[in-house]
Amino acid sequence: MKKIVAVTSCPTGIAHTYMASESLEESAKEMNIKMKVETQGSVGVENELTEQDIKEADAVIIAADTNVSKERFANKYIVEVAVADAINDAESLINKALEGAEKGQTTQINNDLYNQVSQEKSKRKESRTGAYKHLMTGVSFMLPFVVAGGLSIALSFVFGINAAQEEGTLAAALMQIGSGSAFALMVPILAGYIAYSIADRPGIAPGMIGGMLASSIGAGFLGGIIAGFLAGYLTQWLKNHIKLPQTLQGLMPILILPFLSSLIVGLLMIYLIGPPVQGIMNGLTNWLQGLTEANAVILGLILGAMMAFDMGGPVNKAAYTFGVGLLGSNIYGPMAAIMAAGMTPPLGLALATVLFKSRFTRQEIEAGKPAWFMGISFITEGAIPFAAADPFRVIPSTMTGSAVTGALSMLFGVGLKAPHGGIFVLPIPNVVTNLGFYALAIIIGTIVTALMLRILKPKLTK
The missing domain is CATH 3.40.50.2300 (Response regulator)
Known part of the structure; x- marks a missing residue:
């Protein structure tokens, strides 16, 4: 049939x-x-x-x-x-x-690097379950706001580091777009779509309201995550337990569920959840601002290794979300380490396919060519096909290179005000502090990755 x-x-x-x-x-x-x-x-x-x-x-x-x-x-x-x-x-x-x-008319997928990456990401998406799935849904909807806002802020620095403080200027307008609007929406969007992933459309309003409250009371992205899960599970619980006559069912998704959930989530965020989370965020901010050189290197080492461990998976996204959340607190060091470490895996693999051809198949050598562009664009997933083919050699190699890059970035005191863009945002004035050392950290990590692959990967038989 x-x-x-x-x-x-x-x-x-x-x-x-x-x-x-x-x-x-x-x-x-x-x-x-x-x-x-x-x-x-x-x-x-x-x-x-x-x-x-x-x-x-x-x-x-x-x-x-x-x-x-x-x-x-x-x-x-x-x-x-x-x-x-x-x-x-x-x-x-x-x-x-x-x-x-x-007639055999189907949607064909070509076997190039970009489509291999796309297929792998689709498989990962299908395998996501539970809290991780909901968190990643929120993060995926939040990212466009983060990137658009971050790049707008970065462009405002072209006119000078303090140019946005002068009202009526283009720099001030760009800062208003980026910081005043896009970044202001970041936490509400994160919370709203976490709740949406759990409870579908009725969860969006209470999630976003909870996220906005988290942002306004200083609970930050951590408070937004808590608000999103609270709103989603609460809305789902109300959906399952409130029984109305069939004639009134239409009121559930547009009136009853959003109102009750928003009321409960809002009160809990203001009186119970918000204050302690605000204290945690303030403590984290103060700790990061007071990091000693040794502790900064260790933090960069950990964040770098996380970025390369699963290349776009939950550990990678956890590190990235951590860095993005700190941008709102004007802490730019971790974001620099994270983006540099995320660029290193595909760049290191691309370099290895050039220097050590005897350790890669012809298909992998061809895949190394677009990996250069994916690396400089901060698309860590460009390394996924290589890791999928030989995980026990590739992943330790990329983690080593990325850990070195992250540690060096923190050691050199690099700060990055843009959350994405790879090397294409680096020439923007005032976006990166210690630009020369930043480039050096990426280059060293790329070379370390390639050398690790040279050591771990054996020559292929003819």
Whole structure:
């Protein structure tokens, strides 16, 4: 029996989402075709498609008026239409999907480095569960705000380190965009989308409100993370335990759940959670500002090793989130160590494929060429295909090189005010302190990584 999977979603997520789902299921039943439909409605994702469902499917139908991610449907034939088309003529959509699948029309993925990285990241995303999945959802939505805000702040420094203090100037406008707006949204977005990952749309409002309160009372990104998890699990609990008549169910996602959750989360953040977390953040800030040279080197060593350990995984993201959170407290040293250490793994591997060709396959040598660009762009994931092929030699090599880079960056007293951009932000005036030593730390770490690979990786047989 043929099988099709589908996703339906409309902007409001109330009526048309479910009408389209029902229409597809009824038509499939009449045509003797197995059908599973995932609905992305006002209460979140229901009847979610599993990896096995997608693997067994002959084709995919996406009937949506909202953005639906298609990454998980790679190598499947996809029919993408408006949600109304599924309501009005589901049968023709099913026939179109089956015809495309029979002709072998699929989404192809080329076997180059970028697509290998994309596939690996998709696998990691699928494997995320529990608290880590929710945290990474918040971080992924927060990152564009961090990057856009950080680069806007960096551009303001072009006009002078204190130029933004003069009202009415372009530097002041750039600082307002970056620090006053994008960075102000950073913690609320983080908290809101952690809650969204747990409780879907009803969790966004209480999560963002909790995050805004965490930011305003000085609890920082740590308070935002706590607020996000609190809002998400509380909203989910209320969703499961509040029972209303069918006629009033529409009030749950837009009135009852957001209001009750926001009220409870807000009061808890103000009176119970916020003050002690604020104390922890102040203590952390004071400790980092008073680091001795030896302690700074140790911190850089740890952060550097974390960045290379799983190259975009939970440990890497934990280190990066730590550095980003400190930017709001005007502590720039850890961010410099983190970005430098994140650039080193792909750069070291690219260098090794040039210097020690006998230790790499022809495919790996070719993959080393784009790894140069991924490295200088601070895309640590560029090292993933190499690590996946030989983890017990590659990962220790990259961790060693990145640990050296992070330690040297902290030893040299480097500070970085931009949270991303790789070498492309380094020429901006006043963004990096001790730029020459920063470049030296990256170069040394890259060489150490390549030499470690030379030592650990044996020559390949012919």
